[in-house]
Amino acid sequence: MRTTYRVLAWILALEVVVQAAAIAWALFGLSAWIEGGGVLDAAAMEAEPQFDGVVGFMVHGLNGQMIVPVVALVLLVVSFFAKLPRGVAYAAALFVMVLLQVLLGIVSHSIPALGMLHGALALAILVTAVLSARLTAAPASTATPAAMA
Template sequence: MRTTYRVLAWILALEVVVQAAAIAWALFGLSTWIQNGGVLDAAAMQAEPQFDGVVGFMVHGMNGTIIVPVVALLLLVVSFFAKLTRGVALAAALFLMVVAQVLLGMIAHAVPSLGMLHGALALAILVTAVMSARLTPAARTVDERTAAVV
């Protein structure tokens, strides 16, 4: 279970990187499209404009509302069986941060200034996920175990 805990925590950290990459791809693609004459207004939003990076919005949205919360929930469940010091506390904190992150992502469409908190919370999730992953050391090789005995 400790290995599962570690792997899920690293996956959660990686998911934050995927989220940042997806939204950056989408926004850079959108800005390039606009600089090349594209017009973004309500009609264009309903018509779903096509530009390099538009898929980044979909990846960011679906990944953030489905995959990231599932991984955080799995990490929380596994934390009870992994028996790691602070493991449950960190997993619970991550799950709560992910829930808040999803809510901020939804509410920020109506209150854009909350987008700053959404970005900052993503960094907190990344750091906490890495801390969680490092709670349990990676399995040692036979040579390392032998050296420790000598």
């Protein structure tokens, strides 16, 4: 179970990278499309404009609302069986942060300033997932050379 815990934590960290890459692809594609003469208004949004990177918005939304929360939930369940010191606490913190992240992603469309928290929380999730994965590392030997002799 420790290996499963570690793999899930690394997957969660990788998912944050995928999320950042997807939204960057989408926004740079949108920017290039606008610079090339595309117009983004309510009518264009309803018509679903086609530009290089539009898939990034879909990847970011579906991945963030479906895959990331499932990985975080599975990590939380596995944490109870992995018997790692602080493993449950890290997994629970990650699960709560992911739920808050999804909520911020939804609410930020109405209150754009919350988008800053959405971005900052993504970094916190990344760091916590990496620290969580590292919990499974074998502890360094604390024996002194004199004790080994």
